[in-house]
Amino acid sequence: MTSAEFLHRPVMFEEVMAVFAPLEAGxxxxxxxxxxxxxxxxxxxxxxRRVLxxxxxxxxxxxxxxRLSGYTARFMALHKEFDELDEALAQACQxxxxxxxxxxxxxxxxxVSSPQLERGERGFSYRLEGPLDMRMDPTKGQSLAEFLDQVGLEELASLLRSNGEPRFAYRIAKAIMAGRPYASTTELAEVVKLAIPAAARRTGGHPATRVFQALRIRVNNELERLEMALVKAFKLLRPGGRIAVLSYHSGEDSIVKSLFREQVTGGCTCPSRYGCVCGAVPKASYVVRSKAPSVGEIEENPRSRSARLRAIEILEVDEPVERFGNG
Ligand SMILES: C[S@@+](CC[C@H](N)C(=O)[O-])C[C@H]1O[C@@H](n2cnc3c(N)ncnc32)[C@H](O)[C@@H]1O
Structure with a gap:
């Protein structure tokens, strides 16, 4: 695929640039x-600046x-998961x-990026015919077909319930189980649609949107990897460094919100009306507590509508923190 074919509009571009604007080097x-x-x-x-x-x-x-071939002196790309941040930095340094x-x-x-969604053969889209794959990294891991092959009804229902389909999770899970195996994504989408009462089908968009998102999150272990990456980043970044996260799903956003809050409060759980009296030490401060895209951006790029930006700055703390390298 050429860079011209890989068309993805960066979401909340100016807001993200503003988070990092005071950091001119590094x-x-x-x-x-x-x-x-x-x-x-x-x-x-x-x-x-250098970008890894x-x-x-x-x-x-x-x-x-x-696309970034003009920046080879300051840019390096590595095929890695973001929770492999420490290994990636070590490899880049070498x-x-x-x-x-x-x-x-x-x-x-x-x-996911727009090209991932728009290429039917990747299996992310309920609208485009494709295999039941959904792996962001097609070189490893379990595809959606393999996952559906071994999942149990209760597990599937609970997965759908906790990832955006609370009302009809059990009915949909039952229908998905009964319809296995599937020849294509569109066949699965049709089963999901028919599992929902006719009246509910007329409102709230295609029900497969939320179901496909929940399945994608599970196939790619997205929530676990996000948590691992942030926990590593808190230790790796230099004081004064900043972390920005754009999330598109309430499950992702609540992980970011709660891990950021823990850093900002230092884990203090004292009732707010008394202030913090337990001696907890804040390890970060908010740069952006929570921000949504502008109305104009949502109009121009409807895919940005569910985005939430959160950002923090890592503070200098007295206690010894193991950091990467000497910098
Ligand atoms: C929304 S797109 C990013 C778009 C990018 N900001 C731009 O301006 O073009 C998300 C990308 O993150 C990648 N991705 C998602 N989870 C990942 C993970 N755990 N590790 C590494 N990459 C991941 C996806 O493959 C996808 O290419």
């Missing part, structure tokens, strides 16, 4: 490189590397010493 990790739109902005707006781009999808690595030392910034723009 290593920035773009953990979700995608088409490289945010990375390009980071490179263009800071001649002293990670993506679990080899086609994103290929397209972004081509091949280019400019990337050694604690990073200054981390960006995670979660979910």
């Amino acid at each position: 290593t920035f990790v773009d953990g979700t490189l995608g088409g490289g739109g945010h990375s390009q902005g980071l490179l263009e707006r800071g001649a002293q 781009g990670l993506d679990r999808d080899p086609s994103a690595i290929e397209a972004a590397s081509r 091949s280019n010493t400019q990337f050694c030392g604690a990073p200054t910034g981390l960006l995670l723009d979660l979910g």
Whole structure:
């Protein structure tokens, strides 16, 4: 795929750039490189910045590397999961010493890219005929077909219930189980649609949207990986460094919200009316507590509508924290 074919509009581009604007130099990790739109902005707006781009999808690595080929001295792309942040930094440092030392910034723009959604053969879309795959990294892991083959009814219902389909989770799960095996994504989408009472089908968009999203999150272990990546990042970033996360699903956003809150409060759980009296030490401060895209952006790019941006800055703390490298 050429970079021209890998068309993905970076969401909340100016808001993300604003988070990192005070940080003019250093290593920035773009953990979700995608088409490289945010990375390009980071490179263009800071001649002293280096960007290490990670993506679990080899086609994103290929397209972004081509798009950013003018920046080879300051840009490196690696085919890695974002929770492999520490290994990725070590690998980058080995091949280019400019990337050694604690990073200054981390960006995670979660979910899938437009090309992933729009290529039927990837199996992400309920509208486009394709195999039941849904792996962001097609080189490893269990496909959707393999997952559906071994999942039990209760597990499937609970997965749908907790990932956006609370009302008809059990009915849909039962219908999905009964209809196995599936020849294509569109066949699965039809089963989901018919599992819902006719009256409910007329409101709230295609029911397969939420079901496919829940299945994708499970197939790619998205929530677990997000949590692992953030916990690592809190230790790896240098003081003054910033972390920005764009999430598109309430499950993702509540992980980001609660992990950021823990860093900002230092884990203090004292009732707010008394202030914190337990001696908890804040390890971060808010840069953006929670921000949604502008009405204009949603009109221009409807895929941005569910986005939430949160960002924090890592503070200098007295207690010894193990950081990456010496920087
Ligand atoms: C919304 S797109 C990012 C778009 C990018 N910001 C841009 O400007 O083009 C999300 C990307 O993150 C990748 N991704 C999702 N989860 C990942 C993970 N755990 N590790 C690495 N990459 C991941 C996906 O493969 C996809 O390419």
